[in-house]
Amino acid sequence: MVxxxxxxxxxxxxxxxxxxxxxxxxxxxxxxxxxAIMGPSGSGKSTLMNIIGCLDxxxxxxxxxxxxxxxxxxxxxxxxxRNKKIGFVFQNFNLxxxxxxxxxxxxxxxYAGVPKKERREMAKEALIKVGLEERMNFKxxxxxxxxxxxxAIARAMVNSPTLLLADxxxxxxxxxxxxxxxxxxxxxxxxxxxxxxITHEKEIADHAKRIMYIRDxxxxxxxxGETL
Amino acid sequence: xxxxxxxxxxxILSHKVRSLLTMLGIIIGIAAIIAIVSTIKGTxxxxxxxxxxxxxxxxxxxxxRGDGQMDLQYESxxxxxxxxxxxxxxQIKDSDKIKSVSLYRQRSYVDSLYYMNTAxxxxxxxxxxxxxxxxxxxxxxxxKGFGKREFxxxxxxxxxxxxxxxxxxxxxxxxxxxxxxxxxPFKIIGVAVQNSKFExxxxxxxxxxxxxxxxxxxxxxxxxxxxxxxxKYDEPQNCIIQASDTDSMTKAGKEAVDILNGRLxxxxxxxxxYKSEDQLERAKSLQKLSDSTNTLVICIAGxxxxxxxxxxxxxxxxxxxxxxxxxxxxxxLGARKKIILGQFLTEAAVLxxxxxxxxxxxxxxLAQLISKFADVPVAISGISIAxxxxxxxxxxxxxxxxxxxxxxNLDPIDALRYE
Numbered sequence: 149m150v151x152x153x154x155x156x157x158x159x160x161x162x163x164x165x166x167x168x169x170x171x172x173x174x175x176x177x178x179x180x181x182x183x184a185i186m187g188p189s190g191s192g193k194s195t196l197m198n199i200i201g202c203l204d205x206x207x208x209x210x211x212x213x214x215x216x217x218x219x220x221x222x223x224x225x226x227x228x229x230r231n232k233k234i235g236f237v238f239q240n241f242n243l244x245x246x247x248x249x250x251x252x253x254x255x256x257x258x259y260a261g262v263p264k265k266e267r268r269e270m271a272k273e274a275l276i277k278v279g280l281e282e283r284m285n286f287k288x289x290x291x292x293x294x295x296x297x298x299x300a301i302a303r304a305m306v307n308s309p310t311l312l313l314a315d316x317x318x319x320x321x322x323x324x325x326x327x328x329x330x331x332x333x334x335x336x337x338x339x340x341x342x343x344x345x346i347t348h349e350k351e352i353a354d355h356a357k358r359i360m361y362i363r364d365x366x367x368x369x370x371x372x373g374e375t376l
Numbered sequence: 377x378x379x380x381x382x383x384x385x386x387x388i389l390s391h392k393v394r395s396l397l398t399m400l401g402i403i404i405g406i407a408a409i410i411a412i413v414s415t416i417k418g419t420x421x422x423x424x425x426x427x428x429x430x431x432x433x434x435x436x437x438x439x440x441r442g443d444g445q446m447d448l449q450y451e452s453x454x455x456x457x458x459x460x461x462x463x464x465x466x467q468i469k470d471s472d473k474i475k476s477v478s479l480y481r482q483r484s485y486v487d488s489l490y491y492m493n494t495a496x497x498x499x500x501x502x503x504x505x506x507x508x509x510x511x512x513x514x515x516x517x518x519x520k521g522f523g524k525r526e527f528x529x530x531x532x533x534x535x536x537x538x539x540x541x542x543x544x545x546x547x548x549x550x551x552x553x554x555x556x557x558x559x560x561p562f563k564i565i566g567v568a569v570q571n572s573k574f575e576x577x578x579x580x581x582x583x584x585x586x587x588x589x590x591x592x593x594x595x596x597x598x599x600x601x602x603x604x605x606x607x608k609y610d611e612p613q614n615c616i617i618q619a620s621d622t623d624s625m626t627k628a629g630k631e632a633v634d635i636l637n638g639r640l641x642x643x644x645x646x647x648x649x650y651k652s653e654d655q656l657e658r659a660k661s662l663q664k665l666s667d668s669t670n671t672l673v674i675c676i677a678g679x680x681x682x683x684x685x686x687x688x689x690x691x692x693x694x695x696x697x698x699x700x701x702x703x704x705x706x707x708x709l710g711a712r713k714k715i716i717l718g719q720f721l722t723e724a725a726v727l728x729x730x731x732x733x734x735x736x737x738x739x740x741x742l743a744q745l746i747s748k749f750a751d752v753p754v755a756i757s758g759i760s761i762a763x764x765x766x767x768x769x770x771x772x773x774x775x776x777x778x779x780x781x782x783x784x785n786l787d788p789i790d791a792l793r794y795e
Contacts, residue, residue: 203708203788224712231710242705242792246386258379259710303709 149212150311150342151177151200156209158195158365169195171365173209177344179310182337184345184356185367192365193346194315200344201234201313202226214310231259235304239316241296243288243303250275250284253303260307274302278332294325301332305341312336314345318352330355380719384726398691399731401684402771406732406764408677410739413760415746416670418753423662432513432571433475433622435629435652437615437636442647448611449483456642457612468617468635473628475620478507479613481603489596490556491544498593499540501557503603509568511618519551519566526599533599534562540594541567555596558606562598615650681767684731685775692724692779696786703783704791717784724776725769732768736761 156173159166169192177183187193198204199211202218211218214233221229230236235256243252253271262270275281278298288296297317304312314333318326334355337343345356353359359370388395439446439457446454460479469477481503489496502508506527509515517538525531534555541550550564603611615636619628629652636650696703703716740756747754 198789201708203792227707227710227712230708236708238705238792242701242708244702244705246390255706255711256709259706259712259715 149176150179150181150214151175151344152210152212153200154210156196156199156206156211158192158199158204159207169365170199170206170367173362173365173367175360175367177311177342179342180337180340182333182343182345182355182357184347184353184359185362186346186348186350186353186359186370187362188348191362193362196362196367197313197315197344197346200311201236202229227259231256232307233310235301235307235309235312237297237300237304237312237314237317239319241288241293241300241320243296243299245288248285248287249280249291249299249302252288252299253306255303256307270306271302274306275299277305278302292325293321294328297321297325297329298332301329305336310342312341312343314343316347317345318347318349326352377718377722380722381726383719384723387723388727388730394691395727395730398688398727399684399734401680401687402728402731402768403684403735403738405677405681405684406735406768407738407742408680409674410736410756410760410764411742411746412670412673412677414739414743414754414756415752417755417757417760418743418747421755422753433619433625434512435617435619435625435632437617437629437632437650437652439612439614440647440649440651446648447484448608449485453608453610453612454642454646454648456640456646457648458639459610460613460615460636460639464635464639465615468615468632471628471631473620473624473631475618476507476511477615477617477632478505478511479600479615480504480508481600481607481611481613483607486557486596488556488558491550491553494544496540496543496594496596499543499596500594501596501598501606503600503607504597505600508597508616511616513571514568515571517567517569518549519564521566521568522597522599527601530601530605531599532560532562532602532605533565535566535568535597536564537595537597538567538569540596543594557596557598560606562596562602568597681771685728685771688724688728688772689775689778692720692776693782695723696720696779696783699783700786700791700794703786704788704794707786707788708792713784716786717780720780720783721773721776724780725772728768728772728775729765732765735768736764739764 153173153175156170156175157168158170159168161167173196185193185196195204199206200213202213202221205219213229216225216229218226218229236242243249244255250268250271253274254267257267257270272281272284275284278301280295280298280302283291283295288299291299297320301312301317312333317329317333321329330352333343333345337357343356345352347353353370361368361370441454465477465479468474482500483502484500485498486501487495487497489499489501504522506522509521514537516535519535521535522533526533534557536544536550536555544550544555545553550567553564554561555564556562600613603609615632617628617632619625633650633652640648640650642648706716743754743756746752
């Protein structure tokens with residue numbers, strides 16, 4: 149099992165009150181799964197994603213990620229898990245504007261301490277996989293939205309992580325580019341990569357093998373009738 | 377580390393104007409310090425060269441009572457002080473730090489020195505031995521020097537220096553003329569001039585005052601054997617030595633003084649002693665004076681560096697805020713605190729180091745301009761340049777610390793969400 153969430157609660161402190169954002173969330177994701185989490189804005193899906201991505205900590209409950217108990221991990225260990233086991237894809241790509249595509253893809257390898265030459269090789273391979281070998285040395289400003297997202301996917305996958313975590317990966321893309329991204333996700337999943345994707349678009353979520361629905365901090369299996 | 381430096385350069389180049397303005401405080405501070413230090417060093421070297429080079433490593437030894445030099449024109453020879461015999465002169469010369477030794481007698485400001493009716497007021501008369509000219513760097517310009525006859529017998533011949541020649545004879549040739557010293561006639565056989573290496577360099581009135589304690593309105597040299605014709609026969613001599621090199625001047629002077637003092641049989645409380653007047657010591661005390669006045673100026677320039685450092689901190693804080701998203705992303709990708717901290721510290725250090733280097737160049741140019749327009753000598757010191765680079769780097773690290781820690785401690789979710 150890659151992800152095992154048990155009775156996860158998350159409160160945010162607003163003034164003097166604790167506002168519950170996640171209420172007793174239970175979720176387990178097996179290796180090789182392709183899961184979409186849907187929900188309206190303010191439902192807590194970003195918070196859930198931050199917890200799964202080891203960027204945030206739950207208020208209570210246990211979270212086992214790939215056999216390690218996240219709640220007892222130190223800051224340094226969390227950095228290592230994010231670096232080696234999780235690949236992030238964001239809605240707004242989050243590429244470093246002053247660095248070329250290949251340099252952006254190299255970043256996680258840099259933090260993992262991979263030597264320079266090897267790093268460049270691995271980054272090139274990852275870019276070839278998303279079909280951008282010809283735009284390797286382009287700066288993000290010279291790339292289209294879809295191309296930027298593909299660079300971001302290459303960056304997420306360059307360390308061969310256990311989990312690909314995508315937050316509205318098609319949110320800033322036109323339909324065609326979005327379809328391309330979905331195709332890449334499908335291929336990765338076919339290769340055995342576990343994917344958890346957050347979206348509020350039904351058509352995008354339909355690409356996943358399994359869909360969950362979150363509303364007011366409560367997570368449930370998607371039955372088809374929920375409003376978004 | 378190396379990659380961080382390259383990244384920092386890229387970052388700095390992408391904000392050229394801002395980076396330059398940030399560096400300005402550092403540039404001004406470092407430039408000021410380099411210019412000031414160069415000027416101080418130049419002045420110090422000039423003092424040293426002028427004073428020490430001027431004497432060509434000579435050290436004068438004279439008899440003192442307490443702190444004042446004894447003037448035998450106005451007082452009698454004190455008991456316990458005797459004429460220095462040749463053996464003692466040889467003994468002094470035996471030191472390997474001493475190149476040559478001369479014994480001489482001197483009257484400063486002699487008022488009865490005439491040629492016909494022209495008086496040489498304020499001129500000095502020196503009774504010299506055969507080594508005096510060699511030791512002090514005089515050479516015969518016209519006429520001839522003293523020979524064996526003068527140094528063995530008691531011959532009334534004299535050599536005058538060019539100042540005295542002008543004072544007494546105007547443009548006329550002094551050779552063969554008879555001058556009158558305290559009522560005794562002396563025949564001038566030569567005119568002597570001091571080797572330029574021995575002459576002090578005089579650039580302005582202050583220098584003139586500084587070096588001119590020795591120079592009177594002219595010097596008249598007579599053989600030491602003829603001294604008793606006009607003055608007291610048992611007058612103890614002064615001694616002048618030439619040290620083998622500049623650095624051993626002080627020691628050579630001390631050795632000679634010790635030998636001479638060992639011969640004195642004066643009572644303890646008379647305070648009579650031989651003392652050496654060491655130009656090296658004098659140069660040092662003059663340098664100290666110029667150093668202390670300039671320490672204050674350096675402190676003021678240091679404040680400018682401090683202000684520059686605060687400017688760097690301010691801009692780094694802005695930069696951290698601006699790059700909050702970037703920091704968040706890097707953290708999400710697995711960058712540890714250490715990496716973020718290192719990145720920002722390197723950037724601050726690179727920024728201030730570039731500022732330091734520009735400051736050094738500006739400082740050198742400034743120093744050259746000062747030397748050109750204010751006519752002050754400058755010497756660029758390698759140490760001050762090295763210290764400046766290290767110091768400016770340190771300013772970057774110290775003042776970059778707060779912004780870097782702030783960046784390293786950013787919460788990745790807050791950072792990613794930041795717009």
